[in-house]
Amino acid sequence: MARWGMVIDVHRCVGCYTCTITCRQEHFLPRNIYFNRVLITEEGKFPAVRKIILPVQCNHCQEAACVKVCPTGATSQREDGIVLVDSNKCVGCRYCAVACPYQQRTLYKDPKTEYFPKQGFTPYEVLGRKLYPYQPGTILKCTFCVEKIDAGIKKGLKPGIDREATPACVITCPARARYFGDLDDPESEVSRMIIEKKAAPLHPEFDTEPSVYYIKS
């Protein structure tokens, strides 16, 4: 069974936010909900200052804290490592949102929030509510575009190699900073990149074993 993971090359990322916007478009995300974020900050003291650009999203951790703390089983992990939320089971206790060390889970609060306040929903938003009927009061998060992966695999496509079966943020990145593939396949591009370029997850001390690795060195 494959274990899906991602490698992000921080040196290639230009902070264009294309992944953030494409993800929002792909999933018709409501206003103020983000599955992908790009964190930008500076570190160091003048004159030795450098800018840090860090794309972040759900890490689909192998020992996910959110899966353990969920009292209803709404948050669960598939065999291929993808962590998903079943909105029909979520009670909105937010224990998972509190427990996530990466803060990549958001409570969807208000379904009436329009992209353009007081102007009604756009046709895009209306279509989005039909295709992705997110339930208010439940937790939303990155799904590694699971619907694309599953549909692609059914057609015999390979996630990470065939665009149709690969997460939207990976295929849209203009700097080619993102890579997707099977972490359990030592010959996959992501596995080779982790070894050759010494990629590491964020904050491994939290012991969640993230499936998203970063090339920083």
Place this chain on the structure above:
Amino acid sequence: MMLQTRPYEFMVKYTQQKEWIDGRGNFIAFAFFLGGISGGLYLAAVYFNNLLGMFIAWLLSLLMGISYMIHLSKPFRFWRMFMKPGTSWIARGFIFIMLFIGCTFIQLILSYWFPGSAAEVVFKILAGIFAFAQSIYTGFAVSYVNAIKLWNSAILPILFVICGFSGGLAILMGISLGGSEAQIMAIENVIRVILVAFAVILVVYLWNTTYSSAAAREAVASLMGGNIAAIFWVGVVLLGVIIPIAVSVTTYFATEASDALLVMAVITEILGSLALRYVILKAGMYSPLTTTE
């Protein structure tokens, strides 16, 4: 002074947790507080054989359940919270609360209609066990969160239980006023020990937490000198520790304890107990993602 996190500072600076303290999240802090004092009051009431205290503890536990329901975004799905007691402290706590409410209800009926019966004793023991479980599980639920170093401490469940006993004993003393002087003195003797233990454990918890990580140090700094320092120093320290200890010392040396002083101590202890849960949840902070701390 700690400033509120601006949107562009999200997870690039220390970021306060919000889901369990802002808006509807306040109700989980209130539920944790009620769980602590309900458990503490029940155990104290059993020890001092006070049926009214046991009944009030049962009511407080019902109120805790209501507070939890208000916290949930989908409260009518609450029955699903039984599903994962294997790994989830919220699921375990939900079971403890239900069992405490059920066992206490039966015990109260037996204590009223069949006092001294074997069944009454059995249900008192069961209710006592679940009262303790209800009181301590809130500490475990919070300390299980590895992501927030201020919370991730083995001392936190003990702090919450001691605080719960303190509040519960205060309520018991309140309802005992006007009754037997001997019982009031006996309750006061226990409160003195609990208050000192609470103060010591609080200091040890805050001090020890600063050793765990920079995020924990930042959180303790915000508690003691940041935007929630006022609630900490006035609510937890002054109302929850100093005034009750001062009253306790005064009544120790006085021939007769003034009811007004005791009522003041009761109120301040309860407020201090609530303030403790609030500030601990409010001060919870996540480490920035952009550092390697």
